[in-house]
Amino acid sequence: MASSSHRRSRPDRRPARIPAIAVVAVAAVALVVSLVVAFRPDGGSGGGQDKVAPVAGAPASVSPTATASSASPEPKPSTASPTATASKPAAGKTPSASPTTAPASTRPSAEPTPRTPVAAAAPSAGRIRPGATYKGLATSYDVGNGDGACSYGPTTDVMTAAMNTADYETSKACGAYVLVRAGGKSVTVRITNECPAPCEAGQLDLSQQAFAKLAPLSAGRIPITWSLLSPSTSDTISIRYKTGSTQYWCGIQAIGHRNPLARLEVRTNGGWSALPRTEYNYFLSEQGAGCGDAIRLTDVYGERLTVEGLAVRPDAVQATRVQFARR
Structure with missing residues (x-):
């Protein structure tokens, strides 16, 4: 028979006794937590996602919405500076607006060509034009x-x-x-x-x-x-009223003008009125408008001359002190 001294003694496995008051406290806490969860506004369901409140002092992390992934990102403005040799837009495309960040020191490559007032204001010279051969x-x-x-x-x-x-x-x-x-x-x-x-x-x-x-x-x-x-001349222009002219009807002719005459106007209450020209080279005022008043002459180059103080004297050549410039 084996000696009892060779057997190992079993450890004492009896649990320590917990005070009854502690057990009651834990049960009460568990009951309160269950009631709080059960009576939440969302019924205790998180929709599959847990909402985490940010910690005070830390930046909040915003979760993207369902449509965020399909939205196109905002285009970033180009930082390239425009040059004077920018290519023209392709046909059918609208050129983009010039960037507002262009340097303020940018200048046009060439100064605009000044216009000649006389050429811009010159009336039609008809079939015969200055400078043409x-x-x-x-x-x-x-x-x-x-x-x-x-x-x-x-x-x-x-x-x-x-x-x-x-x-x-x-x-x-x-x-x-x-x-x-x-x-x-x-x-x-x-x-x-x-x-x-x-x-x-x-x-x-x-x-x-x-x-x-x-x-x-x-x-x-x-x-x-x-x-x-446009020849050299020392003569001035003369005016002649046609035979039969009065203050109620008159025909006016300019004689000795250096350059071809493009227009003859008379001054009326409403301003300057252009008279029609006949094949026999008189300008007629059939209603008498402007007869005996100031006369304005315009040549094919656009120069204007004003003659005042001439009475209606039929078939009389009346000299003036004006002449068109030589061209």
């Missing part, structure tokens, strides 16, 4: 006493010409000085007449004296080029 034919005719369709009356100046009907243009060519060239020669003539058909556009019917300076009269027809001329 025209091609055509030259013929000749006997001018007689120098009178013609422009109604200037007889003259001893034989260096004149008749303008073809197309370029005569209801007497707009009347009084114009024209430089005519042919075969290395040239002559200056003043338009005092109209050359009807068969004269063609560009054609000038020169006085025999003027034609002879370019070619023998026996040549008949010669090719020419011609252009407007």
Whole structure:
């Protein structure tokens, strides 16, 4: 028989006794917690997500909403500086607005070209324009006493010409000085007449004296080029009222203007009124408006001259003190 001294003694496993008061306290706390959870507003359900209150003093972490992942991020403005050689936008696309952060020291690459007031204000010169060269034919005719369709009356100046009907243009060519060239020669003539058909556009019917300076009269027809001329002159412009003019009806004619006349106006109670021009080179005021009042003349370059103090004196040539500038 084995000796009892070889057996190990078992440890004492009896639990320590807990006071009854502590057990009651723990049970009460558990009951309170259960009641708090059961009576929460959301019924104790967290919806699958626990809400965590931020710790005081720490930044709150905002959870993204359900639509946050589908929203496009805000575009960031470009930091690239625009250059003077920026390419043009493609067809159909609207160019973006210029960035407001462009340096204040940016300057245009070139100064704007100043405008010429006279050229901008110049009225239509009709078919014959300053600075243009025209091609055509030259013929000749006997001018007689120098009178013609422009109604200037007889003259001893034989260096004149008749303008073809197309370029005569209801007497707009009347009084114009024209430089005519042919075969290395040239002559200056003043338009005092109209050359009807068969004269063609560009054609000038020169006085025999003027034609002879370019070619023998026996040549008949010669090719020419011609252009407007603003000649040197010491004369001033004259005004003539047509025969039969009164304060109730009048026709007004300007004579001796250096440059072609584009417009004639009379001053009325309502301001300046432009008068219509006839084929015989008078400007008519059929209702008498402005007859005997101030007259304003405008040439094909846009220069304006005002004449005042002229009475209605039919068929009398009245001198003025004005003349258009030489161009």
